[in-house]
Amino acid sequence: MSTPTLVPCPTCAAPVEWGPQSPSRPFCSERCKLIDLGAWASEEHSIPGNSLEDELFSGELNPSRH
Template sequence: MSQNSTCPVCGAPTQASTRPFCSQRCADIDLGRWFSGQYRIPGPPADEENLEKPEINDER
């Protein structure tokens, strides 16, 4: 059963060297999803997101 694993990113057969993904590329994609997902902290309403971040115009 474990040999029939598929990549959670694209669904291709998993490679042993890059489990649980089919390739390093998909591993990176999944990692990126994790990081981007962590930026969206569940809980406060979306409107408060603007209040939490004051307008910082850092003109360089």
């Protein structure tokens, strides 16, 4: 029998067994999954982009009329 693969939870670093017995993987729990989702929603996490490219394309957008 092989040794289970363990990965650290991205939120709390607790070891998580990678497999169907861990439905929230790579997170250790639903709570850690929601904490991570909240961090993305509040823009604490972001994926770096090219600021020049962002400026070029933002000029193509129509102004918002709310």
